[in-house]
């Protein structure tokens with residue numbers, strides 16, 4: 295049985311784990327539990343995440359802690375004295391932002407997070423200005439950067455490169471953490487963290503009196519989250535799906551042109567975690583069912599022969615004309631940048647959460663840096679002493 299033939303035999307309405315998926319699992323996931331455990335252990339220190347490479351590294355406890363911490367930093371930073379406190383926390387640390395793929399949000403929010411925590415930073419954005427032009431390998435560049443900085447935050451066009459960097463860094467005496475700021479078509483774990491923080495905020499806003507700084511629970515039970523667009527090549531969708539699979543009772547809807555449907559490896563993960571899902575080849579008729587919609591642009595930079603040009607992507611645009619069918623508390627998210635798939639006339643609606651989502655990225659990336667460098671406890675103590683009233 296090939297993966298394609300397995301997929302063609304599958305029901306398209308709310309899938310559940312079954313024999314079909316077991317067949318796909320066996321084909322796609324040969325790693326034993328012991329191999330997986332070793333892989334995650336190599337990314338951790340003392341049972342804490344050290345290298346941030348894969349969204350699957352995060353469980354409900356770490357997601358919850360990071361959302362609480364993001365919210366605490368956001369509140370502390372709203373006061374001048376609070377900002378001065380935060381700026382003392384990592385003033386003895388330096389970050390390298392090695393971003394050799396274009397970025398606005400991820401790069402800038404990590405620089406802003408560094409400034410919030412008082413951490414110095416420097417960057418490589420154009421490898422033609424580095425000694426790689428003289429024949430130095432990327433691996434050696436990483437080894438050199440590790441001698442000057444205390445964390446490497448990287449964006450790279452190659453899938454799996456961040457994990458490879460973690461292996462390099464684990465093999466040298468001065469091991470520092472690497473943070474994956476987007477790798478190829480594969481993973482964007484810090485985007486997924488800021489996305490889930492945004493969803494936590496949206497889904498708890500009117501449903502609990504507990505502030506998010508203290509919130510512990512599953513706000514996704516009974517919620518339908520729709521992903522729309524280029525799901526095959528969109529790394530943000532892949533990473534966020536991994537995180538949402540931690541929450542029983544969430545339902546996922548994948549809406550895309552058939553050529554750009556979510557990968558079988560992700561569907562297998564969804565199935566293995568017992569999460570309901572639906573595959574759809576249009577958006578319009580599903581709008582009213584959704585509690586959150588995650589809109590994505592066409593990732594045509596990954597085209598090999600301009601194949602995106604023949605795809606009708608307009609069917610997967612969220613338009614102002616659809617707004618009458620939105621649930622009142624629908625949350626519209628988009629990792630950005632956007633093109634025509636997200637109508638700018640939607641920006642003024644209360645359901646539009648994507649500009650807040652951008653800002654949440656700065657708080658979540660601050661929280662992540664604080665967690666990696668183990669000053670999260672200091673922030674919690676400070677918050678509880680001065681802000682929890």
Ligand code: CP
Nearest residue numbers: 397398399400629630
């Ligand atoms: N969402 C996101 O990753 O944006 P950038 O490519 O601008 O970093």
